[in-house]
């Protein structure tokens with residue numbers, strides 16, 4: 062492998078990645094930097110320090126059911142129990158990440174880093190100054206509230222002043238305690254990731270990273286999950302192929318910079334608060350590493366959707382990219398679901414999402430295009446929240462247009478769009494600034510008010526909806 066020049070950030074376009082979900086990867090930026098046959102030699106090649114980063118408790122069994130994994134993982138977590146938080150980003154100089162990982166049979170998540178100086182070499186942590194006005198990890202009556210009302214936000218305003226990744230975070234809602242044009246460059250301890258619009262990235266807990274926002278305005282979404290890791294969903298009767306393919310998940314290759322100066326500041330989120338510590342060397346000094354606890358990215362357009370081929374509308378779980386399980390089998394702490402371009406072919410079927418009340422809570426965002434259930438108002442960069450059992454579904458315009466297409470509608474291709482949903486078994490509490498924001502669609506409910514009764518005692522429903530004879 063050819064090593065990029067030290068400290069040279071111009072080599073982003075030629076970045077190499079390692080492919081596969083949950084694999085045990087190895088990478089070295091200098092030949093022979095990775096020790097062979099052992100993790101912790103007395104003297105590492107090139108005089109490097111060995112450092113382990115573990116994403117599960119040391120004692121987590123190699124093979125076990127997911128239930129006990131969750132418990133063990135949450136015990137090893139620096140923050141309380143299973144929970145999550147949704148952020149809105151607004152940066153004026155980008156993304157859409159989340160915290161996930163994988164597991165097939167190895168349940169230990171661990172990576173060995175071989176670095177110029179160990180990450181422990183820094184001054185003490187202090188609370189970050191200035192504090193962060195719109196970052197919340199503790200969701201209770203004091204910090205946030207619950208509402209069964211349908212909520213929708215316009216895209217957040219892009220600030221006038223330059224705003225970095227941290228200050229651009231804006232918590233919308235969460236439960237429990239405790240990411241478009243040229244893409245986003247993320248330096249991690251395992252190497253660099255270039256995250257383009259429409260890609261998602263996973264930064265596992267504990268990894269240090271720096272985000273270079275692109276020039277120009279940008280927005281994105283973040284979900285942070287505490288206490289469990291993301292995995293690929295079971296494929297069940299779908300078989301061995303389909304949905305997100307493990308090989309399309311890309312992990313970085315080792316990259317380091319040998320840079321010493323007193324100006325490095327580590328910002329650490331701990332127990333929901335931000336702390337800073339100074340050190341005199343770059344945290345991106347890992348020359349070689351191996352392990353399965355790694356940052357990775359995935360291009361959502363590579364998702365291979367499955368769907369109904371005769372009648373009815375399939376549940377959105379069929380479009381799950383990654384799932385963070387809870388203690389209950391099949392009940393997710395957080396599912397990451399997408400609504401990608403695809404063909405709708407069902408006959409005699411109302412093809413858009415059905416009207417529904419869901420025992421799970423649904424936070425949705427739109428990366429680009431138009432969402433199939435909302436003809437108006439749900440904009441790229443915006444968001445919506447339909448909490449547990451809150452009724453929602455297609456807006457009046459979508460309903461009418463669907464009915465107008467009639468029974469003989471041809472197969473229809475949804476194109477040029479990418480919406481997503483964070484679906485959780487927990488009920489999110491909403492932050493006061495998100496409820497009071499001028500970007501809240503105060504009249505969101507109106508998108509359904511125009512839905513009329515088509516009830517008729519005299520005829521079958523089909524007669525009432527006879528094409529060209531509709532009673533709107």
Ligand SMILES: O=C(O)Cc1cc(O)ccc1O
Pocket residue numbers: 375376377413414415417419423434453454482
């Ligand atoms: O509410 C939404 O728009 C998300 C959604 C989409 C779908 O196709 C079925 C159910 C569902 O919650």
Ligand SMILES: [Fe+2]
Pocket residue numbers: 417419423447453
């Ligand atoms: Fe829904």
